Amino acid sequence: MITTVSPEARTPPETRRPVGERALRVVGVLALVGIVLTIWLGLWVTPPDQFMGNWVRLLYVHPPMAWVAFLAYGLAFIASLAYLWPRTRSAIWDRLAGASAEVGVVFTGLTLVTGSIWGRPTWGTWWTWDPLLTTTALLFVLYLGYLAIRHVPGSDEVRAKRNAIAALVAFVDVPVVYFSVYLWQSLHQTPSILNLTTRKTTIHGSMAWTMLLGFCSFTLAFIWLVAQRYRLAGLEAREESHGLEIALVERRLEGGR
Amino acid sequence: MWHDALLVMAKDLRVELRSRVSLNQVVPFALAVLVLFGLALGPNLHLLASETAGLVWMAVLFSCVLGVQRSYAIESTDSSRDGLRLSGLDPAGVFLGKAGALAVQLFALEIVLALVASILYGAPLTNALVLLVTCVVATIGLAAVGTFYGALALGARVRETLLPLLFFPVVAPVLMGAMKAWQAGLAGTPGKADGWLELLLAFAVAYGAIGTVAFGPLLEDG
Numbered sequence A: 001m002i003t004t005v006s007p008e009a010r011t012p013p014e015t016r017r018p019v020g021e022r023a024l025r026v027v028g029v030l031a032l033v034g035i036v037l038t039i040w041l042g043l044w045v046t047p048p049d050q051f052m053g054n055w056v057r058l059l060y061v062h063p064p065m066a067w068v069a070f071l072a073y074g075l076a077f078i079a080s081l082a083y084l085w086p087r088t089r090s091a092i093w094d095r096l097a098g099a100s101a102e103v104g105v106v107f108t109g110l111t112l113v114t115g116s117i118w119g120r121p122t123w124g125t126w127w128t129w130d131p132l133l134t135t136t137a138l139l140f141v142l143y144l145g146y147l148a149i150r151h152v153p154g155s156d157e158v159r160a161k162r163n164a165i166a167a168l169v170a171f172v173d174v175p176v177v178y179f180s181v182y183l184w185q186s187l188h189q190t191p192s193i194l195n196l197t198t199r200k201t202t203i204h205g206s207m208a209w210t211m212l213l214g215f216c217s218f219t220l221a222f223i224w225l226v227a228q229r230y231r232l233a234g235l236e237a238r239e240e241s242h243g244l245e246i247a248l249v250e251r252r253l254e255g256g257r
Numbered sequence B: 001m002w003h004d005a006l007l008v009m010a011k012d013l014r015v016e017l018r019s020r021v022s023l024n025q026v027v028p029f030a031l032a033v034l035v036l037f038g039l040a041l042g043p044n045l046h047l048l049a050s051e052t053a054g055l056v057w058m059a060v061l062f063s064c065v066l067g068v069q070r071s072y073a074i075e076s077t078d079s080s081r082d083g084l085r086l087s088g089l090d091p092a093g094v095f096l097g098k099a100g101a102l103a104v105q106l107f108a109l110e111i112v113l114a115l116v117a118s119i120l121y122g123a124p125l126t127n128a129l130v131l132l133v134t135c136v137v138a139t140i141g142l143a144a145v146g147t148f149y150g151a152l153a154l155g156a157r158v159r160e161t162l163l164p165l166l167f168f169p170v171v172a173p174v175l176m177g178a179m180k181a182w183q184a185g186l187a188g189t190p191g192k193a194d195g196w197l198e199l200l201l202a203f204a205v206a207y208g209a210i211g212t213v214a215f216g217p218l219l220e221d222g
Helices: A018-045 A054-060 A062-084 A091-123 A131-150 A156-184 A193-199 A206-256 B002-019 B021-040 B045-050 B052-086 B091-120 B128-152 B159-170 B172-186 B190-221
Strands: none
Touching (some): A018 A054, A018 A206, A054 A062, A054 A091, A062 A131, A062 A206, A091 A131, A091 A206, A131 A156, A156 B128, A156 B159, A156 B172, A156 B190, B002 B021, B002 B052, B045 B052, B052 B128, B052 B190, B091 B128, B091 B190, B128 B172, B128 B190, B159 B172
């Protein structure tokens, strides 16, 4: 974390930004094109499913969203570990974990919403207490809590350490929750993800390609979003320390008068 | 570490014995929750009896949040936290001590709640041993998580609202485990509780270990 404004930090950012900036822009454009293509292929080109009819088209967005959510939490976990590991301790890991978890929460919300919309026509219910669904819902709340912890005040280092510990604990909780929900609902007869996959014939041809495209473009969108949030967090930190320096100078000037 | 834990635990329990905040406020609150659950589910005694386990454990979770807040309210007045930090006590010991004191109070509360619920909801406490063992293991897990998140949320001005948000999703497995084990006990099929007791035990050990290791950095900097 930049606590004092070093000369390097004050140099105009144009000197080192272009490469990353251009790459990021390419990623953003690719993600956008990919998502537009996915929508076009998913809505107009691919055929409706034998059992699910047009509802199968959610296949091209719902699994990629869930994938991105879990990818995001994985990245947040690794970044937090990297922060806690003394040799790699750096504020960039804390920022990366925060950016990734934020995107993860958004995509978990989207996963829950699209899954619920999909569940209504295919399972006949908006919600079922399936282990996967329940764990996802708890995951959503768990990481909202993590994002709330990130706003708890403290010095930069204290906050980063606290965030990293909280992220680790949240991540460790996920398999425990899944396992216990699995045990918990085993007596009930509820429709589950498995029923759906066994009933569904294997997907092939244009459907498989569209789904693959969906996965790729959502992953690119994830990279773009995390990079933007990460950059913003860095700018915020710099602005904070810069503002502090300005305030210090002003106070000194007041004292000198 | 264990000696320090005993010191801190004795201190917290002594504060409670003298102030009686848990006894005069948390216990009545938990009883009110039990009564309100009864009102929410209607006067159908059959339904209440079948849901006793879940209702009691929800009341315990609500009370646990209050217990954690009380446990840290003790430390936040008169800069006792600085005192605790300067005392040279092992942070792991402080964690275990605070969690231990919380666990003792929660355990006492659970006994009261179980007795009152059995009367209010018409559920005889069969297989008391299973129920008791469940209480012990679940309480250790709850106290460990509560003490850990209490320390994590310590610096926040929004502590009162942040703590429940952090605490509830994490202890979902404890709720499920304790509820199912109690259900098995109350229904007279204690064999079904075994798997759940193992889960509760694993949870208690895991969070006890996490708290013991992570409490040092949290307390030092918080």
